[in-house]
Amino acid sequence: MLVGGREMAEGSDGSGSELGEMVEGGGSYEKWNIAGRKNKRKKSLRSDGSDSDGRATVTERRREDFKAIVKLVQDGASFCDWNPIQLTKSISKEIGEVRSAKILRNGSLLIICKDGVQQGKAVRMNKINGKKVQCSLMTDRKLVRGVITGIPVNVTADDVKGNVTNAKVSEVRRLKASRNGIKSDSLSVLITFDEERLPEKIFIGYMCYDVRPYVPPPLRCFKCQRFGHVASVCKGKQTCGRCGGNHEYGKCAEGTKLKCCNCGGEHSSAYRGCEVSKRAAEVQRVKATQGISYAEAAKKVSGDAQVTRQNDTRNKDAGKCVGCDKVKEETLIVNKNDFVFFMADIVNCSAQTKSRNERIKIIVKSAEKYLDVRGLHWETVKDILNEDNQSSQTCVGSS
Secondary structure, three states: OEEOOEEOOOOOOOOHHHHHHHHHOOOHHHHHHHHHHHHHHHHHHHHOOEOOOOOEOOOOOOHHHHEEEEEEOOOOOOHHHOOHHHHHHHHHHHHOOOOEEEEOOOOOEEEEOOOHHHHHHHHHOOEEOOEEEEEEEOOOOOOEEEEEEOOOOOOOHHHHHHHEOOOOEEEEEEEEEEEOOEEEEEEEEEEEEOOOOOOOEEEEOOEEEEOEEOOOOOOEOOOOOOEOOOHHHOOOOOOOOOOOOOOOOOOOOOOOOOOOOOOOOOOOOOOOOOHHHHHHHHHHHHHHHHOOOHHHHHHHHHHHHHHHHHHHHHHHHHOOOOOHHHHHHHOOOOOHHHHHHHHHHHHHHOOOOOOHHHHHHHHHHHHHHHOOOOOOOHHHHHHHHHHHHHHHHHHHHHO
16 A cells, blocks of 8 residues: 555554654655645545546636627617616516626616526527617627728618628627708718727728728716716716706706806807817727727826916917917817828718708818817808809909
8 A cells, every 4th residue: 555655564554653654764754745735635626616537627607708788779778767677577588597687888788697508598689578689798808899981871781791801790880970950871880890909991892991990979978967977877966968057958947048067168068069078079089099998098188188288388488479379370280190080080971961061060070179170160161262262253254
């Protein structure tokens, strides 16, 4: 019989006398003790769920491995308005009892399933409580989303998804455009890629399309009117988006003037020309283009704004020559990326409009958004263009 690498005599019961002899004969007791600890370690693995050979096996994957995301297909629909008890019954009816569920900030539903089989059922689910839903797996990988322009409205999202040849596509959605207060399908398509990086170009059949990063609009809470979160998770006070009062939207007293609760200006909180709204839009742009979190982007934008204010203060203190202010107003120094986004925004937004006035509005808004051109009204640009046209026609006529 072997004990710690030493052979014991036949018939020995392994009592202390033999062990004492091993200690005196060369310290083999230490080896025996180590072997005993190894055996204890194997026993602990077995108690946690190992196989008969002593190899550790995973009996239960992490809960995060069985996540599924459920989104309502209807535009503007959210699970935030659903009865939690009824929603629980609906989930159990469709896929059985789950570990837990949570409504996310964007109104979608996160389901943590018990195992992979149940997760598969959740992904295949197309209706819940009679409402159409889209389900997908949730992974730790960040979403890589881009926009392509020039896709006719009669081409479906499934057609686009099934015919992209040089990239893996997980989701395709047609973007909406607002014309005279009416939302309709645009020529732009939002694509979610199953890639590490956003591709510069994609091919749909033989046709090549440039891909630009998707910059979502600023996220504004309809309860407190602040940016960066939604009403379902808001802990602030109810604030009117028109007058800034502590009441629901539209319940303003007669004769109350518009007032923004974010900057104090004479406009509503939804006004895109608001400085706070511009800053929120810049945060979204930095987040999308640099692939960082919202908090990191907000910190970066705030830091850049502080540096800009410090530089402005230094310029004022240093003093300037006569006429420098005028030169500064007429000279525009533009970042290359901002200029590219400015041009792309014009091309994207003016693709479906034939009205000259609408195109001028788009250009002025894009200049305000990306180039920080302020105080320029589209009607002023229109009048100047009309005067130039009349002058050129007069010169041609006189010649």
